[in-house]
Amino acid sequence: MKLFYTTNSPYARIARVAVIEAGIARSVEQIPALNRRDDNPVLDFSPVGRVPTLVADGMVITETRHVVEFIAAVSGCESLLGPRADNWTAIEQEGQILGFLDAVAFRVREDRRGELKSNELIDVEAKRCDRCLKYLDTEASGGKLSAFPVFRSVALASALDLMELHCFSPLWKTRFEALAAWFSEISSRVSMQETRPVLGMDKDRVINDNRI
Numbered sequence: 001m002k003l004f005y006t007t008n009s010p011y012a013r014i015a016r017v018a019v020i021e022a023g024i025a026r027s028v029e030q031i032p033a034l035n036r037r038d039d040n041p042v043l044d045f046s047p048v049g050r051v052p053t054l055v056a057d058g059m060v061i062t063e064t065r066h067v068v069e070f071i072a073a074v075s076g077c078e079s080l081l082g083p084r085a086d087n088w089t090a091i092e093q094e095g096q097i098l099g100f101l102d103a104v105a106f107r108v109r110e111d112r113r114g115e116l117k118s119n120e121l122i123d124v125e126a127k128r129c130d131r132c133l134k135y136l137d138t139e140a141s142g143g144k145l146s147a148f149p150v151f152r153s154v155a156l157a158s159a160l161d162l163m164e165l166h167c168f169s170p171l172w173k174t175r176f177e178a179l180a181a182w183f184s185e186i187s188s189r190v191s192m193q194e195t196r197p198v199l200g201m202d203k204d205r206v207i208n209d210n211r212i
Ligand SMILES: N[C@@H](CCC(=O)N[C@@H](CS)C(=O)NCC(=O)O)C(=O)O
Pocket: 008, 009, 010, 011, 012, 035, 036, 048, 049, 050, 051, 052, 062, 063, 064, 065, 105, 212
């Protein structure tokens, strides 16, 4: 299996964590993508050209949720998946978490546009993030955030880590203590440590700016 990723993509990170947690790291070749470039190796397999992209058994699986479903199926690690089709409470929470993840990712990309960036759009995403953090803190206080490494908990941890890396909400840990406590426990897992986003030079000596 080949898994295309970029070091700082929170979506690809979910797939990379799933590979580690499912115990199949040795059967998956992880290949750095060159996002948004004409020589991106992902384009040899998928016209969409995004990460994560998993190539396996003659198939090209895209969209993070599907990639994790495939990893769960081949590894037999069904616990990665989280909600079943009829668990609407969990599905409801997963939707909110993925919306939060999209907001953080959008803000990183908009910030990167330098002078072209729209402060109005940044403000929209900052407010969206803040509302989501409040909701997620309430979920954490009620013990409703799922244990790791269920898909939606990995997605949430990846979003929070990227938000931290970019200092989007410097005081969030003091404002949202229950969520911060949940995140702190999860952050110590090996799968999270090994897939941390970085600015500068990453462990594969690939230069990173804040691209995702
Ligand atoms: N909905 C997709 C989002 C994936 C995504 O946005 N990936 C970004 C990196 S964070 C990407 O590869 N962007 C490159 C591009 O848009 O060309 C998923 O869940 O997999």
